[in-house]
Amino acid sequence: MKRFVCDCGTTQSLFFESSRCLSCQRLSGYCYKENAMLSFDETKESGVFMARGSRYQQCKNYRHHQVCNGMIRLANEVQPNGEALCFACHFNSNVPDLDVPEHLPLWRKLETAKRRLLFTLQSLGLPIRDREQEPEAGLSFSFMADKTAGDHFNSPLADQEPVFTGHANGNITINLAEADDVARHAARVAMGEGYRTLLGHFRHEIGHYYWDVLIARHPVLLGEYRKVFGDERESYQDALDRHYKRSNDDDSWKGEFISRYASMHPWEDWAETWAHYLHMLDTLETAQAYGIVTEVENAAVIDTKEITLPQEERYYGKNSSIEDIVSNWIYFSVVLNALNRSMGLPDAYPFVISDAIRAKLAFVHRTIHSVG
Template sequence: MKIFECGNCAHPLYFENASCEKCGHLAGFSITDLDIRTFQSANYPLSSDIGNQQFKYCKNHQYEVCNWLIPFENPDEFCLACSLNRMIPDLSDYENFEKWKKLESAKHRLVYQLLRLRLFIPTEGESGSLKFDFISKQGNDQIMTGHKNGLITILLSEADSVHREYMRKQMSEQYRTLIGHFRHEVGHFFWDQLIAPYENKLADYRKIFGDERADYGAALKNHYQNGPSPNWQQNYISSYAGSHPWEDWAETWAHYLHIMDMAETAFYFGMSVSPKLKDKSLQGSMPFDPYGKNEFQEIIEAWTPVSFAINSLNRSMGLPDVYPFVLSPNVVNKIKFIHQLVVSATTS
């Protein structure tokens, strides 16, 4: 994610900041220019320090879970990200409320990234709209995190770090985070948007990922009963990706978003690495905004040395790697396919 700053005093701001910690100006995120706007007072309408535009906060600002802005003349109460909610938990329950805050933070970051990719996000009333349910099992084991016809369900328990770590070990996963869930499940949604309606894209997809018409239930049952195929690392980003072509797509899509977000962050921080090694292969920098690149090869070559350095810093603190994955040539080709698909969909 890019770095934001206060429009009044230029103090650095996080994406979630609703005020500047240095000068006290109010702050809010505007989807018009994908940037933070600042305001001197809380009087409505909010008058931006830059330009003559006037705004109001999303209704969820009252819960301190959203700092997104809406043009004052717009009758909508909720911002784009919050308007995607179909169901949220009972907020009178403190534990539910705290988990919902974490879910909203991850979802807002997801929506920001989709906007940066210039992907169309159909909302309620539009064909193939995207919606979210944030719920608990409530004794019903049939309720699971997943996607169906544009509805993404995220279990509240995934916002519990202890439970999430337990599930990560139970499922033998290298990585399990809230943003990871969001990116994976929205991958299923965009398969429906970018692949399914187009015969030519379906044909290309099947050459790379396999035939999604294979029995999904049987494929998952085989995966959980017999484990991944031998040498799965050569063809898949995770063992779960090898269970079925749909899951391969969603897992690869999630990693595409992981890499793009990390690369954008590295670019805005001006990150470069020059290791004290005779081998110069780990020297590199992120000198460009990845969202402006048409060729993914340039992105992966610039990002790889930076990601290695970040993993090494984490190991210095006894923490797991930030990106604990090895990208085989076959996986890189899959990510390239996704990148070209996104680029063509947003430039045509």
């Protein structure tokens, strides 16, 4: 993630999630067309804000629910539309039932993770087609619950079918329980996972979406994929049954797969590897943007305050090196884990990248940069 700074004359950081500058107290928000966090001045026009000489309005979900911070630029003389959605919110197919008070803060967490995901996808120049552009398989998101939020999702809702986090034909469904820290921790422990985050779910499921977009439709890439990850035509249900019969203590997957879940089926191996690739890029960019050395101790730190899309060639460009990315990540993840331990926290990245996993990451890298 880039580092954003308010233009109020201070060095006050604007985080990607910020809704107000803590120094000048102006409204702030993210503008997708400009790829920038900006602070805004109020105007005499109702619902209109000014920044850098242009008129803006808040996304409907920002203005009414404060679950996003998207700002929409208005053409001259165009009046604000109270129903207008920002780039991120217009992908929503289903949102949580807001008649349940506990759902609102959980929806806010979902939107925060989704916006960060979309930022990375845009940074990589990946195609992002919505349901209007591609009605049968365009990208959309459904955020749904099948249990009650009041008891951390322990009690089933009446007349509600089970909601499974997953991807199907472009639609990514996230069970609202994943946004509840208590429920998500319980699931992580029950499944013997070392890592389970909301952002991780989004990055994993979008991997399935891009498998359909980038690989399934391209025979040459599909053949290469099968050589690296295996044959996805293997019965998914059989693989799923075998996976959940295995003990959480079974570590036979280590070395060949980035996680236990990745060992279940070639589709999941791809999605898990894809998610880790995005973990690496976003974290390395954030570290560099804040002047943290991410390689050898005496490496030069590059100022990235003025990065615009496409992101810095080192991590996001077509000429970026997967060897450079992985080597820097291995070094920095050790530092990251050491920092966490100094705070009494679990390792931020409890994974080992073997040569086999490097090869899979390299395939993900090549596939992404084959676009266009």
